[in-house]
Amino acid sequence: MSNDRILMKDLSEGKELFPIRVINNYNKYLPGFAYNIGNDFSESVNDEIRKENGGKIPVKGCHCEFDEKTQTWCGPDCECESRSAISFDPKNRIVENPLSYDFYEEFYIECGLHCYCRGKCNRRILPGPHALKKLHLEYFRDKGYGVIVDQPVSTGMPICEYRGLVSIREKDMLNPSHYQEDLLVDNKRIHFIIDAAESGNVSRFINHSCAANLIQICVYSSIPSLRKIPPIPRVALVACRDIRPGTELTFDYGSEYFKDRNLRCLCYELCCFNPADDWALKTKNLRETQNQTRSNKKFNERHFDETKDIQNVIELDSDDDDDDF
Template sequence: MHFSINEDISDGIEKYPVPVLLEQGDEACIKTSWNPTNLKYVKTNVPGPGCNRELLSEQYVGCTCEKDCEVETCSCLQNFGSAYDTNGILTESFVKQQTSKPILECGDDCSCKMNSCSNRVVQKGVTAKFGVCYFEGKGFGLKILENLQRCSFVCEYAGEIVDRAEAKKRLQVTDSSGLSNYLICLREHVFNGDICTFVDPCCVGNLGRFINHSCDPNLIMLPVRINHSIPRLALFSRKDLKVGEELTFDYSGNATFSCDQNQGLAKPEGRYQESQEDQEESAVVGKRASKMRRKRNGNTQKNFTIKNLCRSSHKLSKDKIFAMKLKRNLNISGSVSQPSSSEEYHPSVGPRRICLHLLRHSSGSSCLDMGS
């Protein structure tokens, strides 16, 4: 039997209330672990220390569609095609594609209407009701409170957008203090280069902050762009979700959609090819994380790879150059250009996967779910 200690941690920001639901006996966890009601709630990402506010303020040129947007006529869809059907669900053709393509939604500068355009999904917010619950051995997590079909948008993983230097600083602080760290780094490969987006929902975030890890998750994270070149981290369902099911995603970013929805889910495979620098960083961070888990859990839980520690800040200039190239292809300058074969977009090296690096460890009662 659940009871609520907070009816809505979003304080009316979300479409539906986000309650904190506890069972009898869970009250003690509030005294010994971080209280979810202390979160400064935001609906989507906000600029944090080091965030390039110039990129946030620059909008790409919107479409002039008067009715529903179609690939043949909508400038927002002509470069990369449509990811959604008319009901806002990821299409099977998008899910099955072997080469990843960016998702670019219509934005504030577009003529199409919010309620009638099928290319506006993530910006509309959550599509179902959710509750924050306490899970023994894992800490707080997120449950879905109603059924939701496969390939539906669930929620964003929102927080502060920070630069590499600030991300590294925060990781060092939480690492030395033994506190939980929720920093996530999205790395996208395009134009023979890459760019990283760092999001930290630790103190400023949304309901996505509470979603635990699983090696066989029911959610997958995809980058979605709205208005500008900095992506939002959107979570979509990999399968039909049932009432009361805990939501999880793979922190390593190795999860894929099943190629055939009737064949069940394709389990995540570690196919991400790391550079030599990444491998060296993975070894250092992985050893540190493994040592902490052995100390905390007697080395009884499954290991997972923390693939990336923030690199030195000298690469920021390269990121800015890459961002300009990305903006060009996203039509921010007003031109519509189809990327050439040498300028393909790859969120990861595998089919329908993004390269996620979660700089996360935990201690105390806020433990990670290391997989089912």
């Protein structure tokens, strides 16, 4: 029986498929924010859409027909697939070379209801309105809350979407929030922000690491067209390593994050780019890291059925997820 102090049985208060426990063995601090399984849109985003598109959100999909021979929808010629920077196979959950994907330059286009396939091809990377199956929040003395995964996750698995208030960044915006994702899209013409300070989901608690186990993928639910503003980007968090239960989930906030907020990074990885003063004392050694990677892979191979469960949640979600732009 664990002695962990549970401050909340479910952070999402029933909004996610599975409860997210909040564990804090140090104090009684509870985060104040609205748990939201969708995105909110600021006036700046609505204005931009109104200005350029007469109030309509532009959506353009693929023209793939069902292939009777292979019993599949979208193949390599799918327009959504061929305009995407990475390939995602919904069955094998493979994102090719996940570590070489550039979040600030590249994107992935999901198929959806506006495509001929109506999204039946399952080329989906955003895990619907619900988060991954087994997660909990845990308080760390130095970094505040973080997210721990309670089941095995294999490389390429989408975990959750970074949700929050979507707006367009003003040029001279000061004091960026600690929960802000920056997306520079359409050749850096538009600078979108997703800010989870006031409302968001479990992903707002995922801490940074310079050797992260998740990558962010910029996802469009429509093919961008040259004349109109780009589709509003969304952010999928996808595993870029095999992850064992009990591990903290992390992604790379980008080199500007710590500089802009005058913070030091406390990941204590060998490759840390903004190390704290006690880095040399606490840093992880290379052999430890390599052994960990190998043992995670072996562990996940032994527990493959459990890792598959996560994909089932994604497929179940995508049946009723049509917030489609």
